[in-house]
Amino acid sequence: MCLGIPGEVIEFLPGQPDLAKVDVSGVRRVINVGLLADDVPEPGEWVLIHVGFALSKIDEDEAAAALELLEGIGQAYDDELAALAESRIE
Amino acid sequence: MFMRFVDEFRDGGKARALAAKISALCEPGRQYKLMEVCGGHTHTIYKHGLEDYLPEQITMVHGPGCPVCVIPMGRIDDAMALAAEPDVIMTSFGDMMRVPGSNGSFFDAKARGTDIRMVYSPLDSLKIARQNPGRRVVFMAIGFETTAPSTAMTLLRAAQAGIGNFSVFCNHVTIVPAIKAILDSPDLRLDGFIGPGHVSAVIGCRPYEFIARDYGKPVVVAGFEPLDLLQSIYLLMAQLRGGESKVANQYSRVVPWDGNATALKVIGQTMELRPYFEWRGLGFISHSALKVRAEYSGYDAELLFGVPGVRVADPKACQCGEVLKGVLKPWECKIFGTACTPESPIGTCMVSQEGACAAYYNYGRIRRTRVKEASRS
Ligand code: SF4
Numbered sequence: 001m002c003l004g005i006p007g008e009v010i011e012f013l014p015g016q017p018d019l020a021k022v023d024v025s026g027v028r029r030v031i032n033v034g035l036l037a038d039d040v041p042e043p044g045e046w047v048l049i050h051v052g053f054a055l056s057k058i059d060e061d062e063a064a065a066a067l068e069l070l071e072g073i074g075q076a077y078d079d080e081l082a083a084l085a086e087s088r089i090e
Numbered sequence: 091m092f093m094r095f096v097d098e099f100r101d102g103g104k105a106r107a108l109a110a111k112i113s114a115l116c117e118p119g120r121q122y123k124l125m126e127v128c129g130g131h132t133h134t135i136y137k138h139g140l141e142d143y144l145p146e147q148i149t150m151v152h153g154p155g156c157p158v159c160v161i162p163m164g165r166i167d168d169a170m171a172l173a174a175e176p177d178v179i180m181t182s183f184g185d186m187m188r189v190p191g192s193n194g195s196f197f198d199a200k201a202r203g204t205d206i207r208m209v210y211s212p213l214d215s216l217k218i219a220r221q222n223p224g225r226r227v228v229f230m231a232i233g234f235e236t237t238a239p240s241t242a243m244t245l246l247r248a249a250q251a252g253i254g255n256f257s258v259f260c261n262h263v264t265i266v267p268a269i270k271a272i273l274d275s276p277d278l279r280l281d282g283f284i285g286p287g288h289v290s291a292v293i294g295c296r297p298y299e300f301i302a303r304d305y306g307k308p309v310v311v312a313g314f315e316p317l318d319l320l321q322s323i324y325l326l327m328a329q330l331r332g333g334e335s336k337v338a339n340q341y342s343r344v345v346p347w348d349g350n351a352t353a354l355k356v357i358g359q360t361m362e363l364r365p366y367f368e369w370r371g372l373g374f375i376s377h378s379a380l381k382v383r384a385e386y387s388g389y390d391a392e393l394l395f396g397v398p399g400v401r402v403a404d405p406k407a408c409q410c411g412e413v414l415k416g417v418l419k420p421w422e423c424k425i426f427g428t429a430c431t432p433e434s435p436i437g438t439c440m441v442s443q444e445g446a447c448a449a450y451y452n453y454g455r456i457r458r459t460r461v462k463e464a465s466r467s
Contacts, residue, residue: 004236004288032213035239037352048288048344051183051233052211053240055353056291056344065315079184083210088217 128286129156129444151416166191267378294349371411
Protein backbone atom coordinates (compact mmCIF):
# COMPACT_ATOMS: atom_id res chain seq x y z
CA MET A 1 0.00 0.00 0.00
CA CYS A 2 2.80 2.40 0.88
CA LEU A 3 5.26 1.30 -1.77
CA GLY A 4 3.20 2.28 -4.78
CA ILE A 5 3.13 0.56 -8.15
CA PRO A 6 4.78 2.14 -11.21
CA GLY A 7 2.63 2.46 -14.31
CA GLU A 8 3.09 3.99 -17.77
CA VAL A 9 0.41 6.41 -18.86
CA ILE A 10 -1.13 5.19 -22.13
CA GLU A 11 -3.96 7.64 -22.77
CA PHE A 12 -6.52 9.84 -21.10
CA LEU A 13 -10.17 8.85 -21.18
CA PRO A 14 -12.12 11.09 -23.54
CA GLY A 15 -14.03 13.79 -21.68
CA GLN A 16 -12.64 12.68 -18.28
CA PRO A 17 -9.40 14.55 -17.69
CA ASP A 18 -8.94 12.95 -14.24
CA LEU A 19 -8.90 9.41 -15.57
CA ALA A 20 -6.07 7.78 -17.50
CA LYS A 21 -5.38 4.32 -18.78
CA VAL A 22 -2.03 2.99 -17.54
CA ASP A 23 0.03 -0.10 -18.19
CA VAL A 24 1.27 -1.88 -15.07
CA SER A 25 3.38 -4.96 -15.77
CA GLY A 26 1.20 -5.66 -18.81
CA VAL A 27 -2.07 -5.08 -16.95
CA ARG A 28 -4.02 -2.14 -18.39
CA ARG A 29 -6.25 -0.31 -15.95
CA VAL A 30 -7.85 3.05 -15.51
CA ILE A 31 -6.50 5.16 -12.64
CA ASN A 32 -7.22 8.63 -11.31
CA VAL A 33 -4.56 11.26 -12.01
CA GLY A 34 -6.35 14.16 -10.33
CA LEU A 35 -3.66 14.49 -7.65
CA LEU A 36 -1.13 15.46 -10.32
CA ALA A 37 -3.18 18.48 -11.40
CA ASP A 38 -0.15 20.75 -10.97
CA ASP A 39 2.06 18.63 -13.19
CA VAL A 40 -0.13 16.53 -15.47
CA PRO A 41 1.68 13.49 -16.90
CA GLU A 42 1.80 12.95 -20.68
CA PRO A 43 1.16 9.60 -22.34
CA GLY A 44 4.48 7.72 -22.23
CA GLU A 45 5.39 9.15 -18.84
CA TRP A 46 5.51 7.03 -15.67
CA VAL A 47 3.65 7.53 -12.41
CA LEU A 48 3.64 5.84 -9.00
CA ILE A 49 0.17 4.53 -8.23
CA HIS A 50 -1.19 4.22 -4.71
CA VAL A 51 -4.62 2.60 -4.31
CA GLY A 52 -5.85 3.69 -7.71
CA PHE A 53 -4.40 7.22 -7.73
CA ALA A 54 -1.20 8.52 -9.29
CA LEU A 55 0.67 10.26 -6.49
CA SER A 56 3.95 11.22 -8.15
CA LYS A 57 5.56 11.34 -11.55
CA ILE A 58 8.69 9.24 -11.85
CA ASP A 59 11.19 8.58 -14.64
CA GLU A 60 11.53 5.33 -16.51
CA ASP A 61 14.62 4.20 -14.56
CA GLU A 62 12.94 4.80 -11.23
CA ALA A 63 9.93 2.85 -12.50
CA ALA A 64 12.13 -0.11 -13.43
CA ALA A 65 13.81 -0.14 -10.04
CA ALA A 66 10.51 0.20 -8.18
CA LEU A 67 8.99 -2.61 -10.22
CA GLU A 68 11.88 -4.91 -9.53
CA LEU A 69 11.67 -4.15 -5.83
CA LEU A 70 7.97 -5.01 -5.85
CA GLU A 71 8.47 -8.22 -7.81
CA GLY A 72 10.95 -9.27 -5.13
CA ILE A 73 8.23 -8.98 -2.53
CA GLY A 74 6.50 -11.91 -4.20
CA GLN A 75 3.05 -12.89 -3.01
CA ALA A 76 2.06 -9.50 -1.62
CA TYR A 77 2.82 -7.83 -4.94
CA ASP A 78 1.01 -10.57 -6.88
CA ASP A 79 -2.01 -9.96 -4.66
CA GLU A 80 -1.78 -6.22 -5.22
CA LEU A 81 -1.52 -6.69 -9.00
CA ALA A 82 -4.46 -9.08 -8.95
CA ALA A 83 -6.43 -6.51 -6.94
CA LEU A 84 -5.50 -3.80 -9.43
CA ALA A 85 -6.58 -6.05 -12.30
CA GLU A 86 -9.98 -6.47 -10.62
CA SER A 87 -10.31 -2.77 -9.98
CA ARG A 88 -12.89 -0.98 -12.14
CA ILE A 89 -13.06 2.62 -11.11
CA GLU A 90 -14.43 4.17 -14.28
CA MET B 91 19.10 -0.09 -19.79
CA PHE B 92 16.52 -1.04 -17.20
CA MET B 93 18.64 -3.74 -15.69
CA ARG B 94 21.75 -1.62 -15.62
CA PHE B 95 19.97 0.97 -13.55
CA VAL B 96 18.50 -1.56 -11.17
CA ASP B 97 21.92 -3.15 -10.78
CA GLU B 98 23.31 0.22 -9.97
CA PHE B 99 20.94 0.46 -7.01
CA ARG B 100 21.94 -3.02 -5.90
CA ASP B 101 25.65 -2.95 -6.78
CA GLY B 102 27.39 -4.93 -4.06
CA GLY B 103 30.71 -3.17 -4.65
CA LYS B 104 29.09 0.23 -4.23
CA ALA B 105 27.30 -0.99 -1.13
CA ARG B 106 30.59 -2.11 0.41
CA ALA B 107 32.26 1.17 -0.52
CA LEU B 108 29.43 3.09 1.16
CA ALA B 109 29.60 0.80 4.16
CA ALA B 110 33.31 1.55 4.51
CA LYS B 111 32.61 5.28 4.40
CA ILE B 112 29.90 4.81 7.03
CA SER B 113 32.29 2.87 9.28
CA ALA B 114 34.87 5.60 8.97
CA LEU B 115 32.35 8.09 10.36
CA CYS B 116 31.70 6.11 13.56
CA GLU B 117 33.30 7.60 16.64
CA PRO B 118 35.11 4.98 18.70
CA GLY B 119 33.07 3.62 21.56
CA ARG B 120 29.82 5.28 20.48
CA GLN B 121 26.66 3.31 19.67
CA TYR B 122 24.25 4.70 17.11
CA LYS B 123 20.56 4.00 16.85
CA LEU B 124 18.89 5.12 13.64
CA MET B 125 15.16 4.71 13.18
CA GLU B 126 13.62 4.02 9.80
CA VAL B 127 10.09 5.27 10.26
CA CYS B 128 8.55 3.61 7.23
CA GLY B 129 7.59 -0.06 6.93
CA GLY B 130 8.69 -0.07 3.29
CA HIS B 131 12.22 0.70 4.45
CA THR B 132 12.05 -2.03 7.09
CA HIS B 133 11.17 -4.38 4.28
CA THR B 134 14.21 -3.38 2.18
CA ILE B 135 16.53 -3.65 5.19
CA TYR B 136 15.49 -7.21 5.96
CA LYS B 137 15.22 -8.32 2.37
CA HIS B 138 18.73 -7.24 1.47
CA GLY B 139 20.28 -7.95 4.85
CA LEU B 140 21.49 -4.36 5.03
CA GLU B 141 22.40 -4.65 8.70
CA ASP B 142 25.11 -7.08 7.65
CA TYR B 143 26.80 -4.27 5.74
CA LEU B 144 26.72 -1.88 8.66
CA PRO B 145 29.36 -1.61 11.37
CA GLU B 146 28.47 -3.17 14.71
CA GLN B 147 28.12 0.27 16.23
CA ILE B 148 25.02 1.08 14.17
CA THR B 149 21.63 -0.43 14.98
CA MET B 150 18.60 0.12 12.78
CA VAL B 151 15.47 0.58 14.86
CA HIS B 152 12.17 -0.10 13.11
CA GLY B 153 9.53 2.55 13.53
CA PRO B 154 5.75 2.74 13.54
CA GLY B 155 5.26 3.48 9.83
CA CYS B 156 3.09 0.52 8.95
CA PRO B 157 -0.53 1.69 8.79
CA VAL B 158 -2.05 -1.71 9.36
CA CYS B 159 0.19 -2.35 12.37
CA VAL B 160 -0.88 0.73 14.31
CA ILE B 161 -4.66 0.18 14.15
CA PRO B 162 -5.78 -0.78 17.67
CA MET B 163 -8.04 -3.74 18.40
CA GLY B 164 -10.94 -1.52 19.35
CA ARG B 165 -11.11 0.02 15.87
CA ILE B 166 -11.28 -3.44 14.29
CA ASP B 167 -14.16 -4.25 16.63
CA ASP B 168 -15.84 -0.98 15.62
CA ALA B 169 -15.44 -1.91 11.96
CA MET B 170 -16.96 -5.32 12.68
CA ALA B 171 -19.94 -3.66 14.33
CA LEU B 172 -20.44 -1.51 11.23
CA ALA B 173 -20.10 -4.53 8.96
CA ALA B 174 -22.71 -6.41 10.97
CA GLU B 175 -25.45 -3.83 10.22
CA PRO B 176 -27.95 -5.69 8.02
CA ASP B 177 -27.83 -3.45 4.94
CA VAL B 178 -24.10 -2.72 5.02
CA ILE B 179 -21.41 -3.81 2.59
CA MET B 180 -18.05 -3.31 4.31
CA THR B 181 -15.06 -2.72 2.04
CA SER B 182 -11.36 -2.41 2.77
CA PHE B 183 -7.86 -3.10 1.47
CA GLY B 184 -6.56 -6.67 1.36
CA ASP B 185 -4.06 -5.88 4.13
CA MET B 186 -6.90 -5.29 6.59
CA MET B 187 -8.57 -8.63 6.06
CA ARG B 188 -6.35 -10.66 8.39
CA VAL B 189 -5.93 -8.14 11.21
CA PRO B 190 -7.29 -9.72 14.36
CA GLY B 191 -9.93 -7.95 16.43
CA SER B 192 -11.23 -9.38 19.69
CA ASN B 193 -13.73 -11.42 17.71
CA GLY B 194 -11.51 -12.55 14.86
CA SER B 195 -10.62 -10.83 11.60
CA PHE B 196 -12.60 -9.59 8.60
CA PHE B 197 -11.81 -12.92 6.94
CA ASP B 198 -13.39 -14.76 9.87
CA ALA B 199 -16.46 -12.53 9.75
CA LYS B 200 -16.73 -13.00 6.00
CA ALA B 201 -16.65 -16.77 6.51
CA ARG B 202 -19.53 -16.33 8.98
CA GLY B 203 -21.54 -14.64 6.22
CA THR B 204 -20.90 -10.92 6.82
CA ASP B 205 -20.71 -8.99 3.55
CA ILE B 206 -17.11 -7.77 3.59
CA ARG B 207 -15.34 -7.13 0.31
CA MET B 208 -11.71 -6.51 -0.48
CA VAL B 209 -11.07 -3.54 -2.74
CA TYR B 210 -7.98 -2.14 -4.40
CA SER B 211 -9.03 1.49 -4.28
CA PRO B 212 -11.61 3.59 -2.41
CA LEU B 213 -12.99 4.32 -5.87
CA ASP B 214 -13.88 0.62 -6.17
CA SER B 215 -15.92 1.05 -3.00
CA LEU B 216 -17.70 4.03 -4.48
CA LYS B 217 -18.49 1.99 -7.54
CA ILE B 218 -19.95 -0.80 -5.41
CA ALA B 219 -22.17 1.85 -3.78
CA ARG B 220 -23.41 3.00 -7.18
CA GLN B 221 -24.15 -0.56 -8.22
CA ASN B 222 -26.00 -1.38 -4.98
CA PRO B 223 -28.37 1.53 -4.36
CA GLY B 224 -30.36 -0.50 -1.83
CA ARG B 225 -27.31 -1.13 0.38
CA ARG B 226 -25.06 1.13 2.44
CA VAL B 227 -21.41 0.79 1.47
CA VAL B 228 -18.73 1.63 4.05
CA PHE B 229 -15.09 2.04 3.13
CA MET B 230 -12.68 1.34 6.00
CA ALA B 231 -9.98 3.89 5.24
CA ILE B 232 -6.51 3.23 6.63
CA GLY B 233 -3.06 4.59 5.91
CA PHE B 234 -0.76 7.55 6.37
CA GLU B 235 -0.60 10.56 4.11
CA THR B 236 0.09 8.26 1.14
CA THR B 237 -3.48 6.98 1.04
CA ALA B 238 -5.36 9.87 2.69
CA PRO B 239 -5.46 11.92 -0.57
CA SER B 240 -7.15 8.98 -2.32
CA THR B 241 -9.87 8.83 0.32
CA ALA B 242 -10.24 12.61 0.06
CA MET B 243 -10.65 12.51 -3.71
CA THR B 244 -13.19 9.71 -3.36
CA LEU B 245 -15.20 11.73 -0.81
CA LEU B 246 -15.20 14.71 -3.18
CA ARG B 247 -16.36 12.50 -6.02
CA ALA B 248 -19.12 10.96 -3.94
CA ALA B 249 -20.35 14.42 -2.95
CA GLN B 250 -20.20 15.72 -6.52
CA ALA B 251 -22.12 12.75 -7.85
CA GLY B 252 -24.54 12.84 -4.90
CA ILE B 253 -23.95 9.19 -4.01
CA GLY B 254 -25.73 8.97 -0.68
CA ASN B 255 -25.22 5.32 0.23
CA PHE B 256 -21.43 5.58 0.51
CA SER B 257 -19.52 6.44 3.68
CA VAL B 258 -16.01 6.32 5.08
CA PHE B 259 -14.91 4.78 8.38
CA CYS B 260 -11.87 6.97 8.68
CA ASN B 261 -8.69 5.60 10.30
CA HIS B 262 -6.13 7.75 8.54
CA VAL B 263 -3.15 8.58 10.72
CA THR B 264 -0.46 11.23 10.36
CA ILE B 265 3.20 10.37 10.72
CA VAL B 266 4.65 13.46 12.39
CA PRO B 267 2.83 13.20 15.77
CA ALA B 268 3.89 9.55 15.99
CA ILE B 269 7.54 10.52 15.50
CA LYS B 270 7.11 13.18 18.15
CA ALA B 271 5.61 10.65 20.57
CA ILE B 272 8.62 8.40 20.03
CA LEU B 273 11.02 11.33 20.54
CA ASP B 274 9.25 12.17 23.80
CA SER B 275 9.19 8.58 25.03
CA PRO B 276 11.84 7.86 27.66
CA ASP B 277 12.34 4.25 26.51
CA LEU B 278 14.49 4.99 23.56
CA ARG B 279 17.43 7.14 22.71
CA LEU B 280 17.66 7.64 18.97
CA ASP B 281 20.40 9.41 17.04
CA GLY B 282 18.66 10.10 13.76
CA PHE B 283 15.76 9.27 11.45
CA ILE B 284 15.36 7.86 7.97
CA GLY B 285 12.28 9.75 6.82
CA PRO B 286 9.50 7.96 4.91
CA GLY B 287 9.61 8.14 1.12
CA HIS B 288 6.07 8.25 -0.19
CA VAL B 289 4.48 9.96 2.79
CA SER B 290 6.97 12.74 2.10
CA ALA B 291 5.91 12.87 -1.55
CA VAL B 292 2.64 14.22 -0.12
CA ILE B 293 3.71 16.26 2.93
CA GLY B 294 7.18 17.29 1.72
CA CYS B 295 10.23 17.66 3.97
CA ARG B 296 9.34 20.73 6.01
CA PRO B 297 7.17 18.93 8.60
CA TYR B 298 10.33 17.16 9.86
CA GLU B 299 12.20 20.38 10.56
CA PHE B 300 11.16 20.40 14.23
CA ILE B 301 13.05 17.12 14.74
CA ALA B 302 16.29 18.76 13.65
CA ARG B 303 15.56 22.10 15.30
CA ASP B 304 13.92 21.17 18.61
CA TYR B 305 15.40 17.71 19.22
CA GLY B 306 18.76 18.19 17.53
CA LYS B 307 18.46 15.00 15.49
CA PRO B 308 19.16 14.70 11.77
CA VAL B 309 16.52 13.41 9.33
CA VAL B 310 17.15 12.07 5.83
CA VAL B 311 14.15 11.32 3.60
CA ALA B 312 15.10 8.16 1.70
CA GLY B 313 14.17 6.06 -1.33
CA PHE B 314 13.45 2.35 -1.11
CA GLU B 315 16.44 0.80 -2.86
CA PRO B 316 19.25 -0.74 -0.79
CA LEU B 317 21.73 1.87 -1.97
CA ASP B 318 19.22 4.65 -1.23
CA LEU B 319 19.14 3.47 2.35
CA LEU B 320 22.91 3.06 2.68
CA GLN B 321 23.41 6.50 1.21
CA SER B 322 20.86 7.95 3.63
CA ILE B 323 22.59 6.26 6.57
CA TYR B 324 25.84 7.77 5.33
CA LEU B 325 24.23 11.22 5.17
CA LEU B 326 22.91 10.80 8.72
CA MET B 327 26.29 9.68 10.01
CA ALA B 328 28.06 12.56 8.28
CA GLN B 329 25.73 15.00 10.04
CA LEU B 330 26.25 13.28 13.39
CA ARG B 331 30.00 13.32 12.92
CA GLY B 332 29.91 17.03 12.09
CA GLY B 333 27.61 17.78 15.03
CA GLU B 334 24.85 18.91 12.67
CA SER B 335 21.11 18.27 12.60
CA LYS B 336 19.28 19.10 9.41
CA VAL B 337 16.57 17.67 7.21
CA ALA B 338 17.99 16.32 3.95
CA ASN B 339 16.23 14.81 0.96
CA GLN B 340 17.98 11.79 -0.53
CA TYR B 341 14.84 10.89 -2.54
CA SER B 342 14.44 14.15 -4.43
CA ARG B 343 13.80 12.21 -7.63
CA VAL B 344 10.31 11.47 -6.22
CA VAL B 345 9.87 13.77 -3.20
CA PRO B 346 9.47 17.53 -3.83
CA TRP B 347 10.65 19.61 -0.86
CA ASP B 348 7.18 21.11 -0.47
CA GLY B 349 5.21 17.93 -1.15
CA ASN B 350 2.12 17.66 -3.35
CA ALA B 351 -0.04 20.78 -2.98
CA THR B 352 -3.11 19.25 -4.63
CA ALA B 353 -3.01 16.23 -2.33
CA LEU B 354 -2.67 18.40 0.76
CA LYS B 355 -5.51 20.62 -0.42
CA VAL B 356 -8.01 17.80 -0.92
CA ILE B 357 -7.12 16.27 2.45
CA GLY B 358 -7.76 19.64 4.08
CA GLN B 359 -11.07 20.05 2.24
CA THR B 360 -12.54 16.76 3.37
CA MET B 361 -10.80 15.79 6.62
CA GLU B 362 -9.71 17.39 9.86
CA LEU B 363 -7.48 16.38 12.76
CA ARG B 364 -9.03 14.43 15.61
CA PRO B 365 -8.22 15.72 19.08
CA TYR B 366 -6.59 12.34 19.80
CA PHE B 367 -6.44 8.81 18.45
CA GLU B 368 -5.29 5.52 19.90
CA TRP B 369 -2.31 3.88 18.21
CA ARG B 370 -1.55 0.25 18.84
CA GLY B 371 1.39 0.14 21.17
CA LEU B 372 1.86 3.89 21.34
CA GLY B 373 -1.37 4.68 23.17
CA PHE B 374 -3.34 7.88 22.68
CA ILE B 375 -1.53 10.54 20.65
CA SER B 376 -3.07 13.96 20.27
CA HIS B 377 -3.77 15.37 16.80
CA SER B 378 -2.43 12.22 15.20
CA ALA B 379 -5.32 11.08 13.03
CA LEU B 380 -7.91 12.39 10.61
CA LYS B 381 -11.68 12.27 10.61
CA VAL B 382 -14.22 13.27 8.01
CA ARG B 383 -14.85 17.02 8.11
CA ALA B 384 -18.20 18.25 9.45
CA GLU B 385 -19.13 19.55 5.97
CA TYR B 386 -19.04 15.96 4.76
CA SER B 387 -20.71 14.44 7.82
CA GLY B 388 -23.20 12.66 5.57
CA TYR B 389 -20.27 10.51 4.48
CA ASP B 390 -18.87 9.81 7.94
CA ALA B 391 -19.67 6.22 8.93
CA GLU B 392 -18.87 6.94 12.58
CA LEU B 393 -21.69 9.49 12.72
CA LEU B 394 -24.11 7.66 10.45
CA PHE B 395 -24.00 4.41 12.37
CA GLY B 396 -22.38 5.17 15.67
CA VAL B 397 -19.63 2.78 16.69
CA PRO B 398 -19.11 1.12 20.08
CA GLY B 399 -15.75 2.86 20.47
CA VAL B 400 -14.68 0.51 23.22
CA ARG B 401 -11.00 0.37 24.02
CA VAL B 402 -9.72 -3.20 23.83
CA ALA B 403 -6.40 -4.20 25.35
CA ASP B 404 -4.02 -6.20 23.16
CA PRO B 405 -3.67 -9.91 23.88
CA LYS B 406 -1.34 -10.40 26.84
CA ALA B 407 1.37 -12.22 24.93
CA CYS B 408 1.47 -9.62 22.16
CA GLN B 409 4.43 -7.24 22.18
CA CYS B 410 3.63 -5.24 19.05
CA GLY B 411 3.77 -2.04 21.06
CA GLU B 412 7.42 -2.56 21.92
CA VAL B 413 8.19 -3.58 18.34
CA LEU B 414 6.42 -0.50 16.93
CA LYS B 415 8.38 1.75 19.24
CA GLY B 416 11.59 0.00 18.28
CA VAL B 417 12.24 -1.10 21.87
CA LEU B 418 12.14 -4.80 20.94
CA LYS B 419 13.31 -6.52 17.79
CA PRO B 420 10.61 -8.79 16.29
CA TRP B 421 12.24 -12.05 17.37
CA GLU B 422 12.44 -10.89 20.94
CA CYS B 423 8.65 -11.16 21.20
CA LYS B 424 7.92 -14.38 23.07
CA ILE B 425 5.41 -15.65 20.55
CA PHE B 426 7.29 -14.62 17.40
CA GLY B 427 7.25 -17.42 14.86
CA THR B 428 5.53 -19.82 17.24
CA ALA B 429 2.01 -18.73 18.15
CA CYS B 430 2.28 -15.66 15.89
CA THR B 431 3.05 -16.22 12.20
CA PRO B 432 1.95 -14.49 8.96
CA GLU B 433 -0.57 -17.32 8.43
CA SER B 434 -2.18 -16.86 11.82
CA PRO B 435 -1.10 -13.52 13.20
CA ILE B 436 -1.80 -12.57 16.78
CA GLY B 437 -0.34 -9.10 16.49
CA THR B 438 -0.65 -6.62 13.64
CA CYS B 439 3.09 -6.40 12.88
CA MET B 440 2.85 -9.93 11.49
CA VAL B 441 -0.01 -9.11 9.10
CA SER B 442 1.29 -6.62 6.60
CA GLN B 443 4.38 -6.97 4.43
CA GLU B 444 5.37 -3.61 5.83
CA GLY B 445 5.23 -4.89 9.40
CA ALA B 446 8.57 -5.53 11.07
CA CYS B 447 7.60 -9.00 12.31
CA ALA B 448 6.36 -10.18 8.89
CA ALA B 449 9.39 -8.70 7.13
CA TYR B 450 11.74 -10.38 9.55
CA TYR B 451 9.84 -13.67 9.46
CA ASN B 452 9.96 -13.74 5.67
CA TYR B 453 13.59 -12.80 5.25
CA GLY B 454 15.07 -13.64 8.66
CA ARG B 455 18.74 -13.91 7.91
CA ILE B 456 20.55 -11.24 9.85
CA ARG B 457 22.79 -12.16 12.74
CA ARG B 458 20.41 -11.96 15.64
CA THR B 459 22.88 -11.95 18.47
CA ARG B 460 24.84 -8.97 17.30
CA VAL B 461 21.80 -6.80 16.75
CA LYS B 462 20.22 -7.97 19.94
CA GLU B 463 23.23 -6.92 21.94
CA ALA B 464 23.57 -3.62 20.15
CA SER B 465 19.91 -2.78 20.67
CA ARG B 466 20.32 -3.33 24.40
CA SER B 467 23.33 -1.14 24.91
S1 SF4 C 1 5.41 -11.62 16.97
FE1 SF4 C 1 3.23 -11.15 16.75
S2 SF4 C 1 2.52 -10.49 18.74
FE2 SF4 C 1 4.77 -10.47 18.80
S3 SF4 C 1 5.27 -8.35 18.28
FE3 SF4 C 1 5.28 -9.49 16.37
S4 SF4 C 1 3.20 -9.28 15.53
FE4 SF4 C 1 3.13 -8.64 17.69
